[in-house]
Amino acid sequence: MPSNATSHVASYYAATAQESPERPPLTGEKRCDVCVVGAGFTGISAALHLAEQGHRVVLLESARVGFGASGRNGGQIVNSYSRDMDVIESRYGVDTARALGDMAFEGNRIIRERIARYAIDCDLKEGNLFAACNARQMKGLIEHKALWERYGNDRLELLEGNAYRREIGSDRYVGALLDHSGGHLHPLNLVLGQAAAFESLGGVIHEQSPVTAIEQGTPVRLATPHGAVVAERVVMAGNAYMKGLLPSLEGKSMPASTQVVTTAPLSEAQAREILPNDRAVEDCNYLLDYYRLSGDRRLIYGGGVSYGGQDPSSIEGVIRPKLETTFPQLKGVRIDYAWSGTFLLTLNRLPQFGCLNGNVYYAQGYSGHGVTSTHLAGKLIAEVMQGQGERFDAFAGLPHLPFPGGRVLSVPLTAIGAWYYRTRDALGV
Incomplete structure (x- = not known):
């Protein structure tokens, strides 16, 4: 998860964040049950659920906890997914829609449960509106x-x-x-509060520790600039900041x-x-x-x-x-x-869940709808590692096609599509 950044961007959230310690970079070699890569909502949610189950978890973050989208987003608790249930039903069938629909409103409940259980101060307020133009x-x-x-x-x-x-x-x-x-709510304070909760249960976080290489096998070895983690299982939760680590997914x-x-x-x-x-x-x-x-x-x-x-x-x-x-x-x-x-x-605006080689799990691609979906993802990852994979598999079974033209041509092609829909919005048609 390479990154040149070493601190949070100069946002309102960073300026008003709760006090949080700087966690030292990884040095030497550590062994654990699960290594989580990425300390945003997905990674912290998964790590906290796993720690509550008694797993020994090490979390590696290339910059600071909440550095990416989890610490910079609009802070809105919005239910469901970036593609709603009618689209899911028409494309993937009634059974898939029912499975995802049963979880569509769970993320907001997980967030509130985390806040209440760990007394997280993050300016939680009730209600969101969808406004028609x-x-x-x-x-x-x-x-x-x-x-x-x-x-x-x-x-x-x-x-x-x-x-x-x-x-x-x-x-x-x-x-x-x-x-x-x-x-x-204040999203950065939410993720920092959950990080503190994870550490209170014995979890270990290393900031400024980008993963530079992954040696897959049983166990998996993850190298950083000054150390390595050897883990039985891995959770890849870097989302938009994992370039080069899961190349088979990048075109998608x-x-x-x-x-x-x-x-x-x-x-x-x-x-x-x-x-x-x-x-x-x-x-x-x-x-x-x-x-x-x-x-x-x-x-x-x-x-x-x-x-x-x-x-x-x-x-x-x-x-x-x-x-x-x-x-x-x-x-x-x-x-x-x-x-x-x-x-x-x-491409389909639904999250990508999956497992590589039987022990490297990933969840990413929330398509701008991640505050609730990430918290659901963390819980589902913990479930599948406890042998309860049905709900995780409902997402993992979704087909994900590559963007036309790969990452080189996908940007202008997607922008053309966005221009079309923006024009429709302006005309009200």
Whole structure:
């Protein structure tokens, strides 16, 4: 998991993170039951579940805990997957849809259980909204509500017409769907809190320890610049930061980045005007905008996608027009933080789970929908290592095709597709 980075990016989350120790790089050789590679949500979730089961776990991280998307995302607890159950059912059949549907709302429950059990302070707040920008999208939300209710989510509330204004102080929308089982939080503090919980159970984390080579076998040997870990089983959880370690998977995924800004603290009146009940919001566009209030009343606003993971020359220049379109009353508001986060896309927009050589497990490619799915993945990895693989296998059985043109041509081809859908959103068709 090579990386030149040694510390968190200069984000709002890094600036307001709970105190966390710097873990020393790995030196010498260590042996363990399970070695986890990558200290983001997937890796930390898996490591914590495995430690709770009594496994001896060593976790290797190339930079800092939560360095990647887990510590930079929008902080929204959004249920299900980047492809919803109707698409899964039509493409992969009723049985697969039912298996995944039974888990579609589990990730948010796992997050809340972790927070409660380990007393993690991460500004947890309740409720997220899907906001419709036109009549076509509103029709989609009505169908979306019926679909999710069919799969067991009974905590949905449709806000038709101007009813959405009780939640969002913007003229931009024609209605919304409120998921009371969703929410939002400080993602970096969530992952740091779970890392501390893992260590409290005897788990070991080595930061600044990129994996440089993997010798597969039984056991597996993972080399780092100054040491090695020998483990009976391995969890590869580096997601968009694993270039070169699992080459057989690289053509089936593509890194992408999204941009986020955080404003100066708003007055209580401003905060109450734009988000009266402090919910998280995302719109229904293909390249969606998403936003919420932080614990100290800042507006965290993100949007857009850069395929291939390249950052724009000015993040504020990309996001400020979106923010001010949604909330003209905040025109000219000071931006205190601006950053990008890289995530991993798959062609079918569903996560990739699997096992190589019988003892190297992986979970990645959440396609921008990872806060809840990563926590589910960690639990399923722990289950399969306890001999209960049915739920893990439901994901592992999904077919994943390579992007057309490989990673070289996939970026422009995907961008062309995004332009098409962005044009449809703008026209409301």
